[in-house]
Amino acid sequence: MEEDEFRAAGAAQQKKLREHAARLRREPFFGDRIQRRLVPKRFRDLPNLFRLELPGAWRALHTVASHPTEGTQVRIVWIGDDKRYEELFGYS
Numbered sequence: 001m002e003e004d005e006f007r008a009a010g011a012a013q014q015k016k017l018r019e020h021a022a023r024l025r026r027e028p029f030f031g032d033r034i035q036r037r038l039v040p041k042r043f044r045d046l047p048n049l050f051r052l053e054l055p056g057a058w059r060a061l062h063t064v065a066s067h068p069t070e071g072t073q074v075r076i077v078w079i080g081d082d083k084r085y086e087e088l089f090g091y092s
Helices: 003-008 011-026 081-090
Strands: 049-054 056-065 071-081
Touching: 003 071, 011 049, 011 056, 011 071, 056 081, 071 081
Parallel strands: none
Antiparallel strands: 049 056, 056 071
């Protein structure tokens, strides 16, 4: 995730994202799994994609990868408001 995206979010979104990050350490597959056919092109090389709801109609997307030597890794790959989310998924 770009640091600028996180900084662009408001305090409420940042707080909730930190709460979600703590939960993702315990439950990596937390959130709504996005069906493969709906995954935007820029994220198709990821093994999976999940959506997290944030306050003020913001969303965060994360992926989960497992490595034999590194274990399970969760990475937030995108955060944005509803308008950017709809553009990303081609809804607008």
